[in-house]
Amino acid sequence: MKWLIIFAALAPLSSMANMLNNTNDPNQPGYNPSTQRVQSEMQTQQAQQQLKLQADQQRQSQDLQRKVQEQRNSASQRILKSQPGSNTQPPVQQNSN
Template sequence: MKRLLLLAALLPFTVLAQPLNVTNNPNQPGYIIPSQQRMQNQMQSQQIQQQGMLNQQVQNQSQMQQQRLQSQLNNNQQRVIDLQPGQQMLPNSNGGMLNGGGSSGQQHMLPQN
């Protein structure tokens, strides 16, 4: 009788108990098939690798573009320096657009080498 009473007292607690292996039960909502989980993990690692490669390519392209722009800037600065007053003067034979193309003996500045 005592055993039956003890069993009846413990019965509500057994209803609250959960199975030990909940994560691997295909009948549970949210169950993930292991092969799908592996494939998702592989795809995520591939995406991370590809993202890293793309970031590296963007960084390389940015550096190359920055180098080209810096080179252009340096060349333009050198041209401005070369065209500063005090350079060698040579006669202008055609007069340019200002004189209508006639020869006037006007002089233009050329960089000294």
């Protein structure tokens, strides 16, 4: 989520930098506005895909950590239950009214 905010803040700067790029000069040989537009769109799409990939990787990492913790907790519970005397119920307190 943090990366998405950073990307959103930097996206306008990248388009401004693209305007300053000399390859956008129509007087330069090889200038093709549609090529520049496609290139810019591809760069934007690549940045968005990288952010999505990072978010997916972070989510997968968190899911994996959660599953490992659940397995540890489950193993701990099994060990505690297998200890001698763990099958007995705690004494029930009765009201003496």
